[in-house]
Amino acid sequence: MNIWLLAAVGVSASLVPCADMCLRGTPERRLVGLEMGSLIVTLALVLFAIGFGRTLFVDMPLAQALMSFGGGLVFARFLGKHL
Amino acid sequence: MTAYVAEVALLTVVVLLCWLGVLGMWRMKEPTQALHYLSLPATAGAILLTIAVLIAQGPRQTFWKVALITLILLLTNSVVAHATARAFRERKLGHWEPREGDPMEIVREENTP
Numbered sequence: 538m539n540i541w542l543l544a545a546v547g548v549s550a551s552l553v554p555c556a557d558m559c560l561r562g563t564p565e566r567r568l569v570g571l572e573m574g575s576l577i578v579t580l581a582l583v584l585f586a587i588g589f590g591r592t593l594f595v596d597m598p599l600a601q602a603l604m605s606f607g608g609g610l611v612f613a614r615f616l617g618k619h620l
Numbered sequence: 621m622t623a624y625v626a627e628v629a630l631l632t633v634v635v636l637l638c639w640l641g642v643l644g645m646w647r648m649k650e651p652t653q654a655l656h657y658l659s660l661p662a663t664a665g666a667i668l669l670t671i672a673v674l675i676a677q678g679p680r681q682t683f684w685k686v687a688l689i690t691l692i693l694l695l696t697n698s699v700v701a702h703a704t705a706r707a708f709r710e711r712k713l714g715h716w717e718p719r720e721g722d723p724m725e726i727v728r729e730e731n732t733p
Binding site for chain 2: 540541544551554558563565566569572573577580584592596599602609610613616617618
């Protein structure tokens, strides 16, 4: 296990508090947990791709970063208007 | 050897920043306060990760992709945080523009001429 994979595991472990926020509490707190979770997943995917030596897979966090932007806006809009 | 030490140091700081952001967010009671902690991994964490990739891989395609991810995170994080805070306010008050009688805290410095 190289240093990149160790960092990836360390970053991925921080998804546990994000999951706790997503699963409990008010809708506002859940949304913040979701946004932090998508951010952490983006960084973890970069670390995993480099750690496993599959640098082509860096496209996945690139797509994740773009999609989480749209997803965050949609959820925020939905929360403000309809929920 | 120096490059490896720099990589280890940078990645350690990235992990610490992620944990600091997540724990700060987790501890805050108000969702608007928790929203501020998104910026730690999105700005400093992503920039330091890009520098670590540059040191490890050199200015190759992977580095440019990670730099693009960092740029996207830097640009979009502020927009998403603003839209989310606006949605919180809209949900609470029914509107987001400041109106007469809204519970707004106005801070003025005393002893200013």
